[in-house]
Amino acid sequence: MTCTLGEVKNRADFMIYWGGNPAECHPRHFTKYSLTQKGKFTPNGRKDRTMVLVDIRETPSAKAADVFLQIRPGKDFELIGILRALIKNQRVNEAMVAETGLPLSKLEELVAMMKAARFGVIFFGMGLSMTRGKHMNSAGVLMLAAEMNAFTKFVAMPMRGHGNVTGADVVMRYTTGYPFGVNLCRGYPRFNPGEFSTVDLLVRGDNDACLVLGADPGATMPQPAIDHLARIPTITLDPKVTHTSRLSRVHITTAATGISAPGTAYRMDEIPLPLRPALKSPYPTDEEVVRRIREAVARRPAWLPERNGEMVV
Amino acid sequence: MGFVGLLGCVMLRITGGKVYDPANNINGTIQDVCMDNGRIVADVQGGRTINATGMVVFPGGVDIHTHVAGAALNFARAMTPENQRAAAKFMHTKTTRAGIGGPTPTTFATGYLYAGMGYTTVVEAAVPVLSAKHTHEELRDTPIVDKACCLLMANNEIVMDLLEKGETERAKDVVAWLIWAAKVYGVKAVNPGGVTAWKWGKDAKQVHEPVHGYNKVTPGKIIAELAKIVDELGLPHPMHLHCNNLGAPGNVATTLETMKVLEGNRAHMAHLQFHAYGGDDWHTFRSEATQIADYFNKHKNLTCDAGAVLFGNAVTITADGPWQHLLYQLTGRKWGNLDVENETGCGIVPYTYKGSNLVNAVQWAVGLELLLLIDDPWRVFLTTDHPNGACFWRYPEIIHLLMNADARKERVKKLPAKALSRIVLADLDRQYSLYEIAIITSAGPARALGLTQKGHLSVGADADIAIYNQNPDGEHMFRYPRYVIKAGEIVVEEGDIKNVRDGHEFIVKPQYDPKIEDFLKPVFQQQYTMSFENYPVELERVHGLQQVKIS
Numbered sequence: 001m002t003c004t005l006g007e008v009k010n011r012a013d014f015m016i017y018w019g020g021n022p023a024e025c026h027p028r029h030f031t032k033y034s035l036t037q038k039g040k041f042t043p044n045g046r047k048d049r050t051m052v053l054v055d056i057r058e059t060p061s062a063k064a065a066d067v068f069l070q071i072r073p074g075k076d077f078e079l080i081g082i083l084r085a086l087i088k089n090q091r092v093n094e095a096m097v098a099e100t101g102l103p104l105s106k107l108e109e110l111v112a113m114m115k116a117a118r119f120g121v122i123f124f125g126m127g128l129s130m131t132r133g134k135h136m137n138s139a140g141v142l143m144l145a146a147e148m149n150a151f152t153k154f155v156a157m158p159m160r161g162h163g164n165v166t167g168a169d170v171v172m173r174y175t176t177g178y179p180f181g182v183n184l185c186r187g188y189p190r191f192n193p194g195e196f197s198t199v200d201l202l203v204r205g206d207n208d209a210c211l212v213l214g215a216d217p218g219a220t221m222p223q224p225a226i227d228h229l230a231r232i233p234t235i236t237l238d239p240k241v242t243h244t245s246r247l248s249r250v251h252i253t254t255a256a257t258g259i260s261a262p263g264t265a266y267r268m269d270e271i272p273l274p275l276r277p278a279l280k281s282p283y284p285t286d287e288e289v290v291r292r293i294r295e296a297v298a299r300r301p302a303w304l305p306e307r308n309g310e311m312v313v
Numbered sequence: 314m315g316f317v318g319l320l321g322c323v324m325l326r327i328t329g330g331k332v333y334d335p336a337n338n339i340n341g342t343i344q345d346v347c348m349d350n351g352r353i354v355a356d357v358q359g360g361r362t363i364n365a366t367g368m369v370v371f372p373g374g375v376d377i378h379t380h381v382a383g384a385a386l387n388f389a390r391a392m393t394p395e396n397q398r399a400a401a402k403f404m405h406t407k408t409t410r411a412g413i414g415g416p417t418p419t420t421f422a423t424g425y426l427y428a429g430m431g432y433t434t435v436v437e438a439a440v441p442v443l444s445a446k447h448t449h450e451e452l453r454d455t456p457i458v459d460k461a462c463c464l465l466m467a468n469n470e471i472v473m474d475l476l477e478k479g480e481t482e483r484a485k486d487v488v489a490w491l492i493w494a495a496k497v498y499g500v501k502a503v504n505p506g507g508v509t510a511w512k513w514g515k516d517a518k519q520v521h522e523p524v525h526g527y528n529k530v531t532p533g534k535i536i537a538e539l540a541k542i543v544d545e546l547g548l549p550h551p552m553h554l555h556c557n558n559l560g561a562p563g564n565v566a567t568t569l570e571t572m573k574v575l576e577g578n579r580a581h582m583a584h585l586q587f588h589a590y591g592g593d594d595w596h597t598f599r600s601e602a603t604q605i606a607d608y609f610n611k612h613k614n615l616t617c618d619a620g621a622v623l624f625g626n627a628v629t630i631t632a633d634g635p636w637q638h639l640l641y642q643l644t645g646r647k648w649g650n651l652d653v654e655n656e657t658g659c660g661i662v663p664y665t666y667k668g669s670n671l672v673n674a675v676q677w678a679v680g681l682e683l684l685l686l687i688d689d690p691w692r693v694f695l696t697t698d699h700p701n702g703a704c705f706w707r708y709p710e711i712i713h714l715l716m717n718a719d720a721r722k723e724r725v726k727k728l729p730a731k732a733l734s735r736i737v738l739a740d741l742d743r744q745y746s747l748y749e750i751a752i753i754t755s756a757g758p759a760r761a762l763g764l765t766q767k768g769h770l771s772v773g774a775d776a777d778i779a780i781y782n783q784n785p786d787g788e789h790m791f792r793y794p795r796y797v798i799k800a801g802e803i804v805v806e807e808g809d810i811k812n813v814r815d816g817h818e819f820i821v822k823p824q825y826d827p828k829i830e831d832f833l834k835p836v837f838q839q840q841y842t843m844s845f846e847n848y849p850v851e852l853e854r855v856h857g858l859q860q861v862k863i864s
Contacts, residue, residue, distance in 0.1 A: 001648065001649065001650035001651075002649075002650065002651055002652075003650075003651060003652035003653070003654070003658075004443065004651075004652065004653050004654045004842070005654070005842045006443075006654025006655060006840065006841050006842040007512065007652045007653075007654045009654070009842055010654060010655070010840060011512060011513075032842065033842055038839075039839075039840070040470075040655075040839060040840050118513065119512070119513070146641070146648055146650075149514060149638055149650075150642070152514055153511075153512065153513055153514035155650070155652065169391075170387060170447070171450075173387050173390045173391055174382075174386075174387050174390065174419060174420045174450075174451050174454065175410075175412070175419055175420060175421070175454065176411070176412070176413070176419060177390055177394075177397040177400075177412070177413040177415075177417070177418075177419045178390075178394055178397060179391050184405070184411055187404040187405045187406075187411060188402035188403060188404055188405065188411045188412070188413065189397075189402075189411055189412070189413055189419075191394055191397065191398070264446065264450075266447075270384055270387075270388075270444070270447070271443055271444060271447075271843065272444065272446040272447045272450070273843060273847055274446070274847055274851065
């Protein structure tokens with residue numbers, strides 16, 4: 001249960017940021033969409049909204065919050081479960097509440113605030129989705145938001161980052177049916193995160209070539225994955241020389257999308273925005289390079305056996 | 314492959330087939346159909362000839378209401394990897410791209426599946442302006458078929474605010490501007506007022522009660538004004554309406570009330586099956602298809618599509634957010650909800666229609682009852698509101714049930730005993746002829762859409778043709794066309810995709826006062842989160858664009 005950011009701007013009078021530090025990581029989020037913007041039903045901006053921050057440490061975002069709840073590291077899933085019980089007036093185990101590092105009275109206050117909201121939203125960051133519990137935490141938060149709709153309007157939204165990762169996700173879904181971790185080796189899409197995700201393929205050394213587009217795995221992935229990238233023919237397309245470029249056999253400099261190349265980027269709420277370049281670039285666009293590689297590959301013999309000029313499937 | 318003549322013209326002659334072309338009153342006559350350069354022509358000299366002896370020749374199918382592209386469908390794909398895993402796979406070949414079938418097929422597979430069934434034109438029925446760019450991107454990657462979109466309008470707050478103030482003239486300009494901004498073909502109204510109310514967790518269940526947050530605007534007012542605006546703008550397709558109270562027991566009252574509001578204007582009632590129920594709750598749930606059909610038969614300003622249900626897996630995807638929340642509470646299954654600022658929302662719940670379930674059994678019967686009780690096939694069309702009632706690639710199963718009263722009655726016997734007193738299907742003996750099937754799958758929807766070059770085989774029409782082996786088993790016959798021809802080229806031969814070409818997308822440009830932008834800009838600044846300049850869809854984003862003239 002989610003919405004576009006304009007819904008938050010126009011309606012949200014209560015928001016929880018959970019496991020994220022928007023003041024530093026999404027610096028325009030408060031001012032453009034969520035906290036200080038004046039919307040159709042929130043004419044006074046910040047004054048019309050209450051903001052709660054849940055995190056393991058007091059980040060600069062805490063200054064913007066009305067309530068800061070410091071949770072013990074790795075206890076997000078437990079807290080989500082307790083909140084799901086509390087909203088339904090179910091009994092909770094006090095020892096388990098104590099484990100989260102927050103007193104029951106605070107949580108009951110939080111639940112009262114959630115239920116009193118006209119339109120509540122939970123923004124959850126990587127501090128929730130990439131720590132102990134991982135996708136179970138995300139699922140828990142989404143369930144919490146879903147169940148809150150029995151009392152008032154409530155939505156949840158992941159705080160995604162890294163350029164156009166949402167756009168990649170969207171295009172993968174409509175072309176292959178799956179958002180990521182897709183394997184096309186059998187000639188049709190298969191999905192298995194943990195098996196076909198990039199990092200797993202690289203760590204196991206399953207792939208014998210790699211094309212890197214709009215990412216820098218050489219800087220972020222575990223060492224065995226990086227070692228494998230250096231071992232195989234890796235081709236990197238990037239406007240600048242990255243850590244991955246240095247391990248690659250080939251680096252192709254491309255025009256920077258949005259600055260010197262046109263394109264479309266998807267916002268974290270999956271709204272597409274056209275990018276209009278302000279500058280010209282001597283370099284080709286990513287699209288052009290990929291198209292030319294594809295044309296060159298098409299000139300090679302097909303990978304499936306042929307009979308009478310048609311592939312045998 | 315057709316014979317490629319001078320200037321790349323492809324000539325083709327179909328000979329010996331029984332032709333069903335209802336728009337020209339041709340009912341199974343054996344005659345030649347000739348085409349050249351993508352159009353039907355009177356005669357051709359040379360080129361390939363298809364011997365269609367023993368086969369029937371139909372104009373290519375037209376789906377007036379389906380959900381095959383857009384942010385909501387793509388959200389559903391993300392929610393249901395388990396469906397994709399169980400679904401039919403499409404291999405990457407020299408002609409086709411890899412893909413996956415199932416309830417929410419990938420874009421390429423969607424094109425292959427429709428063409429593989431003899432359908433050549435589809436209408437994506439629900440597009441918000443805000444994410445229209447994305448819908449057009451998906452349609453660009455949906456090959457072979459021609460496409461058109463309907464724009465979600467009945468919960469657009471800018472329009473509703475204007476109606477509240479009584480500024481209907483300005484509202485008309487805004488609607489026209491938005492149609493052109495989104496590059497779409499028609500206007501869709503979904504649960505008028507209800508989706509806006511859902512933004513506060515409410516719904517709009519009464520046609521004549523004000524929408525939550527408004528004093529004067531009622532669902533009835535939105536429906537009447539929008540239908541009027543669409544007619545005044547002269548759009549080729551009337552307002553496409555999804556009534557309030559979808560799926561609820563006793564919603565027949567709302568539907569009849571809505572139809573009364575529409576008197577004097579044209580309208581297309583989408584997936585009428587979901588709006589024809591009686592009873593007070595789920596235990597007393599019953600069919601009211603007779604009541605709806607009686608009213609509908611007498612009011613010629615309306616057309617409708619069935620929105621029929623088949624037993625099995627489906628994914629319900631609709632802009633009707635409050636209904637989806639209820640369905641989630643009823644089923645306890647996954648629920649996705651996506652509200653779109655100022656415009657609309659959408660809800661997604663995977664659903665399984667069970668033959669043993671009383672409510673599902675009644676729903677199954679209602680879809681067929683409407684198709685059988687509405688006497689004019691030119692006003693009721695075959696749809697399943699894909700993927701809500703069933704997947705579009707299961708249409709042949711419905712055709713079989715329509716053509717064969719015995720098969721239908723056999724199936725009715727297997728329904729739960731309790732259901733039999735709630736439906737009238739067992740008493741209906743009508744059987745559809747091939748001529749009538751050609752109307753409800755092609756000629757009728759094309760006419761209702763105002764697509765003058767589709768759904769018939771007159772000289773000058775688009776050469777979109779499906780050729781089937783005649784077979785008493787309607788399901789088998791319509792599932793496996795012998796040939797499918799799109800724009801004069803053979804695209805499917807004996808179930809194989811032979812040739813992939815890109816389809817067109819139809820759009821309209823209604824007239825509006827350009828000064829409307831001066832009004833919209835400040836409102837937009839206040840209510841939206843992207844800049845005004847980025848809002849309209851660029852012309853170059855619409856692939857194979859074909860602008861349809863407004864009369």
